[in-house]
Structure formats: structure tokens, C-alpha cells
Amino acid sequence: MSEHIHSDQTLSDINAAPFISTAKRVVVKIGSALLTEGDTGAIRRDWLNSVADDIAACRARGQDVVVVSSGAIAVGRKRLGLTGRSLRLEEKQAAAATGQIQLAHAFEEALARHDVTVAQILLTLDDTEERRRHLNARSTINQLLSLKVTPLINENDTIATQEIRFGDNDRLAARVAVMVSADALVLLSDIDGLYESDPRTNPDARHIPEVRKVDANVEAMAGAAPVGYSSGGMVTKLQGAKIALAGGCRMAIANGHAHHPLQRLINGERCTWFLPTSEPRTARKRWIGGILNPVGSIVIDSGAEAALSKGRSLLPAGVTVVSGSFERGDPVTIQAADGRVLGRGLSAYGSADAERIAGHKTGEIYQLLGYRGRDEIVHRDDLVLDQ
Ligand code: GLU
Numbered sequence: 001m002s003e004h005i006h007s008d009q010t011l012s013d014i015n016a017a018p019f020i021s022t023a024k025r026v027v028v029k030i031g032s033a034l035l036t037e038g039d040t041g042a043i044r045r046d047w048l049n050s051v052a053d054d055i056a057a058c059r060a061r062g063q064d065v066v067v068v069s070s071g072a073i074a075v076g077r078k079r080l081g082l083t084g085r086s087l088r089l090e091e092k093q094a095a096a097a098t099g100q101i102q103l104a105h106a107f108e109e110a111l112a113r114h115d116v117t118v119a120q121i122l123l124t125l126d127d128t129e130e131r132r133r134h135l136n137a138r139s140t141i142n143q144l145l146s147l148k149v150t151p152l153i154n155e156n157d158t159i160a161t162q163e164i165r166f167g168d169n170d171r172l173a174a175r176v177a178v179m180v181s182a183d184a185l186v187l188l189s190d191i192d193g194l195y196e197s198d199p200r201t202n203p204d205a206r207h208i209p210e211v212r213k214v215d216a217n218v219e220a221m222a223g224a225a226p227v228g229y230s231s232g233g234m235v236t237k238l239q240g241a242k243i244a245l246a247g248g249c250r251m252a253i254a255n256g257h258a259h260h261p262l263q264r265l266i267n268g269e270r271c272t273w274f275l276p277t278s279e280p281r282t283a284r285k286r287w288i289g290g291i292l293n294p295v296g297s298i299v300i301d302s303g304a305e306a307a308l309s310k311g312r313s314l315l316p317a318g319v320t321v322v323s324g325s326f327e328r329g330d331p332v333t334i335q336a337a338d339g340r341v342l343g344r345g346l347s348a349y350g351s352a353d354a355e356r357i358a359g360h361k362t363g364e365i366y367q368l369l370g371y372r373g374r375d376e377i378v379h380r381d382d383l384v385l386d387q
Pocket of ligand 1: 032069070071072073074096154155157167168169170
């Protein structure tokens, strides 16, 4: 077992209760399977009221709460009679357009019982990837929180295209958590955390209460994504955990099925906590580290890999292969020669120029390109290595 995983502790050993109650800002992600009755697609109103009570309790403690809720498609497909089979993307988009109204209305009603106002924000992947839109979404959410409004976020499923969409709210919630500098992200789902293997097929599978790094060992514990209404499963939850940890945000996977799921966690109910080990990064680095859709990649040699791990910039001399078509300033994946993804960075050169200077000394840049660009192909301030 890896040193990053603790499966022999109990929750009381790690005393997880303060992980939520002491957070200044909490993002709560609610899965479709919790919000709706599986067969009917009806919203579970009593349960939602209990979540609203928990949110109101957080706010009474002075905590900011942001909700990321799934369920638009699950609710809308029922309304449109699109049941009993898997849907095409256009049908999902139509279902989301219908269901989102009902979803937002249900939250509004549940939180109005505590005089809490709700604001709906629908995001696309690009809204979190593209720096200007990312900053814009962040400042809107900050403004809403300062007005004591609870933002209710979902993916803008109606216009998100197949290639450029999150498709699951686990990664969306993690991106949002890092974007708004939340201290804690809680994924309320239908399972009480990560197990060594799938507990549905192996009843003896051990539960993991604490993870500090999502490495290959941890990833191997997640099975394939399930079929059904939800798009996530453990795979996207672990991807969410990587994003959250890279941004210095702790994350829980918890079973949210019973009433008052947040209060239950505070009371010590079993879940898995993913805990960041490093200092929170600057907002800019958090954005770079969470980019999901880099437009190209740069493969580097082992000397450059060693230099990057010591915190240095990437020089053209260490680059062996440039692939994809990107402009100066675009996000790229940095890969080792054996294909391992080392991290992400913003390239100081477009792909054509990057290719020309790859493998060359910085002093040769002028001669090769006819202009004197930056010495580094990816400056360390524009580089975030995976943790
Ligand atoms: N955005 C989708 C919805 O609201 C859910 C995605 C997911 O299941 O994570 O229906």
C-alpha cells in the first residue's frame, strides 16, 4: 500500500469533522442519483429541504457555500418522456434545458425557507479554461457570495458540445472549488468514499478514509464509470480530487443519501477525505494546474525533467517533440519521453516556432526565428507540475 493512502485508520483518528466546519468556503456537489427518485425522476423535496437546512447552518457559522448540482438531465428527460433508453447528445441537451428550470426552482424553494436567495450560474468547459472568462465567472461568484446569495451551478449542458464539455459535475465542481479558492469540496454521492476495490462486487473491499495523493495506486482502485443517469462514477471523482488537491482544496467523497448529509459528515460519518499536502498556489497557477483541455503537448528529455522538478523553467534545449497546433500563451501538456504527463504550462512560443527551436540552445533563438523571444519555452511562473 502506498504511503499516500491510509486504510487502517478510523475517522476519529484523523478527526475529520473540522474539515468542513472550519472551512471558510465550501463547495457542495450533489449527484443526480441523490436529488431525484431513480424511477420517477421526481425531485426528493424532503431530502433537499434537509440539505438546505445544512447549508443554512453553514452560513450561520459564517461560511460561504456554493452548490454544484446535477439532475437537470435526469429531471428533464422524465418531463419530456425520454425514458427507458440512453439519450443522444441533442436529447440530453433538450432534457437539460427543461430540467434545469425545475432544478433551480426546487433549490430556490428549499432555501427560501431560510430566507436564502439562490442565483443560477451555468458554465461551459471554456468558461473555466479560458483565463478571461475564468476570471469573470470567479468575480461574479465572489460578488454573489458577498451579497449573501447562494450560487447554484451546473454545466451549461444545453450548449456544451460533445468534444468540449465536462460531461460530469465532479470535475466541474472541482474546477469551481479551485476557481473560487474554496477550502473544502464535498462530493455528495451514493457511495461513502473510495474502496480498495469495488464494494458492490467485493463485499470485503476495505474503505479508505484518507488519501494525500491520487497516484496510479489510488487510480487503480476506481472501477469503470457506471451506466445510468449519473455520468461520474469513481473515475471522475478521482479526477476531481486531483484538480482540488492541485489547487490546495481538500475534498470529500461522501454518501449523501440520508437526510442532513453535511451535518452527518460534521458528526463524523464515514467518508474519504483527500487532503492537499502542499501550500495553496497563486490563483494563476491554480488555473493553469486545472486546465483540462490543453491544445498541444511538449515532450522533454530527462535532463529537463530533473530541472523542472527542482523548480526551474523549461528551456528549448530540453524539448524533444512538439505536437498539436497552438499559439503563444496557449496551454500545453508537458510530457516525459515515456509519455508520462508531468504537468501543464503556457507556451511562450506558438507550435511552429516551438518546433523550430526544440533541442536548441537559448542563444540560438534569434538566428532560428529572426526575433529574440523569451529564453524559456515555458517559464516556471507559467508551469504547474502534477502533484
Ligand atoms: N450536468 C448534468 C445534469 O445536470 C449532470 C452531470 C453529472 O451527472 O455529473 O444533469
